[in-house]
Amino acid sequence: MRIETICTGDELLTGLTSDTNSRFFQEQLLDLTGLTVRRCVVVGDVRADIVAALDEAAGRCDAVLVSGGLGPTSDDITAACAAEAAGVELVESPEVLAHLTARARARGMTLTPNNLRQALVPRGAEVVANAEGSAPLIIQQRGGCTLFFVPGVPREYRHLVSAHVVPRLSARLTGAPVRVLKLLKVVGLGESQVDARITPLAYRHPRITFGYRTHPPENHLKLLAEAPTRAEALVALAAAEAEAREALGANCFGSGEDTLAGAALACLRERQERLALAESCTGGLVGALLTEVPGASEVLFGGVITYLDAAKLLWAQVPQALVAREGAVSRPVALAMARGVREATGVAWSLSVTGFAGPDGGTPEEPVGAVYVAVVGPGVEAVERHFFPGDRERVRRFAAHAALDLLRRTAQAQR
Amino acid sequence: MRIETICTGDELLTGLTSDTNSRFFQEQLLDLTGLTVRRCVVVGDVRADIVAALDEAAGRCDAVLVSGGLGPTSDDITAACAAEAAGVELVESPEVLAHLTARARARGMTLTPNNLRQALVPRGAEVVANAEGSAPLIIQQRGGCTLFFVPGVPREYRHLVSAHVVPRLSARLTGAPVRVLKLLKVVGLGESQVDARITPLAYRHPRITFGYRTHPPENHLKLLAEAPTRAEALVALAAAEAEAREALGANCFGSGEDTLAGAALACLRERQERLALAESCTGGLVGALLTEVPGASEVLFGGVITYLDAAKLLWAQVPQALVAREGAVSRPVALAMARGVREATGVAWSLSVTGFAGPDGGTPEEPVGAVYVAVVGPGVEAVERHFFPGDRERVRRFAAHAALDLLRRTAQAQR
Numbered sequence: 001m002r003i004e005t006i007c008t009g010d011e012l013l014t015g016l017t018s019d020t021n022s023r024f025f026q027e028q029l030l031d032l033t034g035l036t037v038r039r040c041v042v043v044g045d046v047r048a049d050i051v052a053a054l055d056e057a058a059g060r061c062d063a064v065l066v067s068g069g070l071g072p073t074s075d076d077i078t079a080a081c082a083a084e085a086a087g088v089e090l091v092e093s094p095e096v097l098a099h100l101t102a103r104a105r106a107r108g109m110t111l112t113p114n115n116l117r118q119a120l121v122p123r124g125a126e127v128v129a130n131a132e133g134s135a136p137l138i139i140q141q142r143g144g145c146t147l148f149f150v151p152g153v154p155r156e157y158r159h160l161v162s163a164h165v166v167p168r169l170s171a172r173l174t175g176a177p178v179r180v181l182k183l184l185k186v187v188g189l190g191e192s193q194v195d196a197r198i199t200p201l202a203y204r205h206p207r208i209t210f211g212y213r214t215h216p217p218e219n220h221l222k223l224l225a226e227a228p229t230r231a232e233a234l235v236a237l238a239a240a241e242a243e244a245r246e247a248l249g250a251n252c253f254g255s256g257e258d259t260l261a262g263a264a265l266a267c268l269r270e271r272q273e274r275l276a277l278a279e280s281c282t283g284g285l286v287g288a289l290l291t292e293v294p295g296a297s298e299v300l301f302g303g304v305i306t307y308l309d310a311a312k313l314l315w316a317q318v319p320q321a322l323v324a325r326e327g328a329v330s331r332p333v334a335l336a337m338a339r340g341v342r343e344a345t346g347v348a349w350s351l352s353v354t355g356f357a358g359p360d361g362g363t364p365e366e367p368v369g370a371v372y373v374a375v376v377g378p379g380v381e382a383v384e385r386h387f388f389p390g391d392r393e394r395v396r397r398f399a400a401h402a403a404l405d406l407l408r409r410t411a412q413a414q415r
Numbered sequence: 416m417r418i419e420t421i422c423t424g425d426e427l428l429t430g431l432t433s434d435t436n437s438r439f440f441q442e443q444l445l446d447l448t449g450l451t452v453r454r455c456v457v458v459g460d461v462r463a464d465i466v467a468a469l470d471e472a473a474g475r476c477d478a479v480l481v482s483g484g485l486g487p488t489s490d491d492i493t494a495a496c497a498a499e500a501a502g503v504e505l506v507e508s509p510e511v512l513a514h515l516t517a518r519a520r521a522r523g524m525t526l527t528p529n530n531l532r533q534a535l536v537p538r539g540a541e542v543v544a545n546a547e548g549s550a551p552l553i554i555q556q557r558g559g560c561t562l563f564f565v566p567g568v569p570r571e572y573r574h575l576v577s578a579h580v581v582p583r584l585s586a587r588l589t590g591a592p593v594r595v596l597k598l599l600k601v602v603g604l605g606e607s608q609v610d611a612r613i614t615p616l617a618y619r620h621p622r623i624t625f626g627y628r629t630h631p632p633e634n635h636l637k638l639l640a641e642a643p644t645r646a647e648a649l650v651a652l653a654a655a656e657a658e659a660r661e662a663l664g665a666n667c668f669g670s671g672e673d674t675l676a677g678a679a680l681a682c683l684r685e686r687q688e689r690l691a692l693a694e695s696c697t698g699g700l701v702g703a704l705l706t707e708v709p710g711a712s713e714v715l716f717g718g719v720i721t722y723l724d725a726a727k728l729l730w731a732q733v734p735q736a737l738v739a740r741e742g743a744v745s746r747p748v749a750l751a752m753a754r755g756v757r758e759a760t761g762v763a764w765s766l767s768v769t770g771f772a773g774p775d776g777g778t779p780e781e782p783v784g785a786v787y788v789a790v791v792g793p794g795v796e797a798v799e800r801h802f803f804p805g806d807r808e809r810v811r812r813f814a815a816h817a818a819l820d821l822l823r824r825t826a827q828a829q830r
Binding site for chain 2 (some may be wrong): 009010011012013014015016017018019020022023024025026027028029030036037038039040041042043044045046049053071072073074075112114115153154155181183191192195196199211212213214215216220222224277279281282283284285286287288290291292294295296297300301302303304305306307308310311314315344345357358359360390392393394396
């Protein structure tokens with residue numbers, strides 16, 4: 001089954017935003033059907049470009065997922081393009097109109113003329129009400145190709161794709177080879193280093209395609225298994241995964257949707273010990289990453305964002321004299337921050353970060369990009385210096401990951 | 416000039432990552448040349464699909480930017496596809512080999528056989544050394560179309576695109592109509608509400624195309640000016656922008672790359688007053704957003720992540736009895752957190768957030784999605800309750816933005 005996607009929207013071509021929706025569809029599709037999208041096309045809100053993309057995809061695909069341009073405003077023209085490409089007119093759908101009216105009533109609002117545009121669909125198309133929004137899922141059959149039209153708003157897109165589009169595609173499959181994907185996540189090894197460790201074992205796994213993804217500061221190893229049945233694919237995958245994990249050692253911190261923050265939290269949760277943070281240059285980013293993980297409150301006591309020196313004194317008892325003598329970005333200050341916040345909170349573990357994220361700041365000895373991370377735990381203290389080239393965003397992201405990885409490695413070694 | 420992009424990589428089709436590079440190119444291109452990319456195509460690491468995409472694009476475009484698949488590993492096949500599509504062979508480039516050798520020497524490493532693959536380029540192609548990495552920029556001419564091949568690693572992509580690709584495209588333009596884009600950023604108004612305010616003034620601005628983008632919790636208004644010269648486009652844009660800002664009022668917090676965090680910081684920077692934070696459910700996200708902004712240290716003293724009740728007591732002096740009586744997610748606790756951290760730090764402004772982000776937690780009165788934000792400043796205190804439906808990530812993002820917007824509106828009203 002050949003499947004492609006078309007995303008519409010000037011904002012996807014003028015630098016205002018990126019298409020992040022397609023990833024959700026791709027992942028759902030692969031997990032549930034073993035199918036991979038063959039091509040993703042992005043075009044602007046230009047009638048001729050949308051119609052051409054619809055015609056090309058309909059001519060070569062079994063299914064096409066089209067997103068965006070179903071909103072209430074005048075630049076939302078996808079339904080009209082779908083009608084034009086198929087040579088039919090737009091008609092008002094009574095089901096969609098009823099859905100729009102009920103939605104507006106529930107919110108105490110009245111429908112504006114532009115809201116009514118969302119009830120217009122190509123003649124002959126099927127519609128499915130959108131539980132998360134106003135624009136419906138529109139399903140149009142053109143010859144052997146089924147086109148699914150969904151809104152581009154991520155919440156609505158995700159709902160319609162997982163509740164309706166992927167299940168319908170899955171229902172069509174019979175006897176195709178099954179593909180199953182697994183991702184191993186690695187930190188502290190470059191892409192070439194991962195490749196060098198994996199290449200020697202690849203020949204033993206003919207059903208597995210090995211691939212790589214650089215997602216700095218992480219590197220991800222992709223294992224794609226292909227077999228006649230899901231059971232055989234899973235067996236091949238399990239064997240390859242076991243060997244790959246062995247080869248990657250402690251640098252592999254997880255798989256699939258695992259995050260470094262989640263792995264670090266899991267180490268402490270196992271020990272039933274708590275964590276406190278002291279962040280300078282990351283300004284709360286380590287805390288934000290940790291609290292993205294549901295259940296973080298089982299481990300995280302809290303933390304302090306010691307952005308100014310006065311904050312380092314107030315919340316982490318770092319003496320002003322130490323900062324003056326050693327510099328705010330230094331090994332002794334990183335350690336003092338971690339010790340201070342651990343003392344103040346009485347928890348088992350503390351983690352600190354201090355660095356120069358730029359664009360200003362830095363000293364001749366410690367330029368922008370210099371970062372110290374420190375961890376203090378039961379019977380253990382460790383500080384590391386890192387240097388991360390790049391812009392402010394990159395330095396901060398790498399610094400936060402370095403802190404989380406130091407915590408993870410230190411806690412694992414203590415087991 | 417018709418320009419398209421092709422991004423290659425299985426990871427872009429299997430849900431592992433999204434193409435975020437193209438956005439950078441689009442923006443640079445639009446800013447510097449007024450040109451818009453007409454189509455972006457994503458294909459996997461499949462030889463036939465890459466070759467087909469190259470042929471199609473070369474047949475209809477003046478220029479194509481191709482990214483990804485230039486790395487050292489065996490799944491990097493873009494250079495080979497470029498050679499195949501053009502009907503030439505791959506040859507070793509002495510310039511690239513010299514660059515690779517010098518880079519390895521500077522890092523104290525030796526070149527591995529897979530590193531040497533990066534020196535192979537299609538015969539006849541021009542190469543430009545990559546100051547940020549190993550893979551070069553490859554420039555291939557096919558008939559009237561110039562194909563630019565760059566690596567997919569974001570830092571290298573950005574460097575080569577801004578230093579070489581966009582300047583070369585810009586140099587080719589003569590007398591084309593100029594397009595200039597401006598984005599106004601709005602918070603607290605829905606897309607339909609923005610449309611309803613803008614539509615009445617649109618007829619007075621024939622050179623401007625108005626468009627909309629929903630980026631929850633923000634809505635963005637796009638003003639695209641088209642005129643024979645840049646000067647005329649800028650005049651038309653300025654007139655439209657002034658009227659649009661008037662129509663949007665205080666809900667418009669900025670334009671272009673402005674962020675809500677940056678707008679909030681600017682209000683306090685103007686007053687030369689400092690800010691302290693007390694975050695519960697956002698766990699550092701407000702701090703992370705504020706410290707993304709260069710120069711945040713002129714305003715931000717620091718903050719506390721009061722994830723557990725004990726942390727609320729320790730760092731924000733919130734009495735355990737108040738939490739027990741009112742609940743951790745309540746108006747009095749939000750206000751107590753803000754008052755407590757302001758008192759402890761002695762700064763002029765404080766901002767707090769407490770809420771249930773889910774998936775667990777919540778009470779019958781305050782379910783998952785309930786969030787209180789509070790601000791305390793000179794002579795002013797304010798608390799707001801919000802309810803944000805959706806998952807943990809969405810609740811936290813909306814909560815952080817609600818806090819920043821409360822600070823911005825309160826500080827602006829105090830002027």
